[in-house]
Amino acid sequence: xxxxxxxxxxxxxxxxxxxxxxxxxxxxxxxxxxxxxxxxxxxxxxxxxxxxxxxxxxxxxxxxxxxxxxxxxxxxxxxxxxxxxxxxxxxxxxxxxxxxxxxxxxxxxxxxxxxxxxxxxxxxxxxxxxxxxxxxxxxxxxxxxxxxxxxxxxxxxxxxxxxxxxxxxxxxxxxxxxxxxxxxxxxxxxxxxxxxxxxxxxxxxxxxxxxxxxxxxxxxxxxxxxxxxxxxxxxxxxxxxxxxxxxxxxxxxxxxxxxxxxxxxxxxxxxxxxxxxxxxxxxxxxxxxxxxxxxxxxxx
Numbered sequence: 308x309x310x311x312x313x314x315x316x317x318x319x320x321x322x323x324x325x326x327x328x329x330x331x332x333x334x335x336x337x338x339x340x341x342x343x344x345x346x347x348x349x350x351x352x353x354x355x356x357x358x359x360x361x362x363x364x365x366x367x368x369x370x371x372x373x374x375x376x377x378x379x380x381x382x383x384x385x386x387x388x389x390x391x392x393x394x395x396x397x398x399x400x401x402x403x404x405x406x407x408x409x410x411x412x413x414x415x416x417x418x419x420x421x422x423x424x425x426x427x428x429x430x431x432x433x434x435x436x437x438x439x440x441x442x443x444x445x446x447x448x449x450x451x452x453x454x455x456x457x458x459x460x461x462x463x464x465x466x467x468x469x470x471x472x473x474x475x476x477x478x479x480x481x482x483x484x485x486x487x488x489x490x491x492x493x494x495x496x497x498x499x500x501x502x503x504x505x506x507x508x509x510x511x512x513x514x515x516x517x518x519x520x521x522x523x524x525x526x527x528x529x530x531x532x533x534x535x536x537x538x539x540x541x542x543x544x545x546x547x548x549x550x551x552x553x554x555x556x557x558x559x560x561x562x563x564x565x566x567x568x569x570x571x572x573x574x575x576x577x578x579x580x581x582x583x584x585x586x587x588x589x590x591x592x593x594x595x596x597x598x599x600x601x602x603x604x605x606x607x
Contacts, residue, residue: 327470330440336469343505344461344469349444352452356443357435357460359505364526366391372522373398373405374515376536378587379545385606393522395514398534399424400546409525410457411437411518413464413510418445420553425450432456437521440469462521465489465499465507479509492571498564500575511568512560513537519572523581530576530583533602537561537591561591569596 335348339360347354371392373379379401388406395411410428412418418425428436429446434457438446443459465483466474474482480496483489488503499509504524508517515535522530534545543552557565573596576583585597586605 325473330444330469334440334444334469336440339505341505342507344440344463347440347443347461349447349452352447354443354447354452355459357458359460359462362435362460362525363503363505364524366526367528369529369531370409370522370525370527371405372515372518372530372532372535373401373407374518374532374534374536375544375546376534376587376590377539377542377545378536378589379534382533382586382602384602389606393518395518397421397424397544397546399428402427407431407434409435409437409521411514411521412442413437413439413462413514413517415441415445416553418442418449422449426454429455429457434458435460437462437517439463462504462517463507465501465509468507490571490575492567495567495571498568498571500568500572502575502579509568512564513557516565516568516572519576519583523576523579528581530581531586531605532583532597533586535585535587535590535592535597537565538589566592566596573597 333350336344337346339345343359345358347356369390371390373392373394375395375397384404386404391408392405393409393411394407396414396417425446428434429450436457437460440461443461446455463469466476466479476497479499480491483499486506488506489499489501492498498511501509501520502523504521508520537557540555540558543549569592573583583597585592585599586602588599588601590599
């Protein structure tokens with residue numbers, strides 16, 4: 308039946324709507340005047356989601372963003388954590404030494420390849436999980452709505468909003484020109500950064516870029532990032548082994564997309580008086596973009 312609806316959708320919708328084909332006709336949404344999805348029904352079930360407006364500037368002070376580069380293995384984390392953390396993908400493995408209050412997963416491949424970890428994440432009632440409509444659909448299909456105990460915060464890729472046409476990367480700057488919270492890198496209409504995630508989050512080939520935009524929206528004024536290596540791509544992520552590492556496209560995107568995007572992000576965040584410290588001292592993201600420091604010197 309699913310393939311029938313997919314074929315019907317393709318027949319009745321133009322190609323720019325193709326990213327919605329796995330959700331139609333199973334999902335129903337409504338939006339606020341500010342653009343974000345405020346109600347969600349999937350396969351006849353009402354899915355509780357967080358009101359994104361309630362999260363705006365709801366926090367302050369420092370947060371730790373935990374990416375997953377190999378350098379994380381070299382950190383002796385100080386416990387208990389003195390401030391909250393936002394994890395991405397497999398950073399959940401640090402749950403015994405890091406106080407995760409927020410989590411971001413937007414890679415559908417991670418949902419497919421790490422179901423046991425996903426089950427643990429969504430079972431944590433202290434956690435707010437930021438993910439897309441496609442991510443929520445995968446969780447419910449594979450685990451059931453009843454097993455979700457975390458808070459779900461539904462976010463969207465600014466270029467691929469649900470039931471709206473895809474925006475080509477070269478058109479993003481023009482389409483978001485009137486959105487005050489969105490800014491674009493000079494001569495790069497495809498590289499955006501937002502401080503209001505209700506309008507959508509801009510992608511730059513890495514979930515860490517999503518995490519920066521979310522943390523800024525939440526109100527945090529200091530961001531300490533671990534695992535933002537952006538090198539040694541042949542090595543497993545800190546939580547992986549050689550025999551189970553997932554593929555990565557970071558190397559292909561590094562110079563043309565990722566570095567320019569983080570450069571733009573650093574400029575936006577500095578203007579907002581938000582300090583970002585990269586605790587991966589050998590990171591390919593240079594100290595001209597984010598200041599670098601050794602975790603053990605900062606936290607003792």
